[in-house]
Amino acid sequence: MTSPAKTRILDAAEALFANKGYEATSIVDIADAVGIRGPAIYKHYACKAEVYDAVVDRLFAPMKDFMTARNPLAQDQSSELLEKLVKHHIDHPNISRIIQQATLTSGEHLDKLVDDWYRPFFTGILEQTGAMTSVIMAFHSMLLGYITLAPLHGKIFALNPLDAKHIAQQLTLQSELAGLLATGNG
Secondary structure, three states: OOOHHHHHHHHHHHHHHHHHOOOOOOHHHHHHHHOOOHHHHOOOOOOHHHHHHHHHHHHHHHHHHHHHOOOOOOOOOHHHHHHHHHHHHHHOOHHHHHHHHHHHHOOHHHHHHHHHHHHHHHHHHHHHHOOOHHHHHHHHHHHHHHHHOHHHHHHHHOOOOOOHHHHHHHHHHHHHHHHHHHHOOO
């Protein structure tokens, strides 16, 4: 269990890494957002990279849990997995933003995401579903794009893309697409 102080640090760091990226975020920025002095963070974390790793691990661990629960990719459970993944991303929109920041800077933080989380996750999906890599990439891009572009689409269409109604529509769309692909009609 994470202490309240660590939780506040991780919450602040998550928001900053998502909005500014790793390189543009300093320990002082994180401390300021928490309302403490910079050196106080070192009581909990050895360095900024350790804070980043803890943020990423906290965001991605539930997705790993979804994959290891029973057989989530069995035909009768794949829509349940898809729904859990979409809802987890929507409930934690900083996942998409942190991925976007890491992708744009394309450095060691992208390598961590790939090596520690994405490669094992997608390898499991590919092995268990037999889906084409391009299909997995398309679904992933659709999900991340939907979330990161929600503010833009909200302004264009004068609605909240992340409200329950629109999330339900997004889930239906992704489930229907997955069904078409599974039956070979796509």
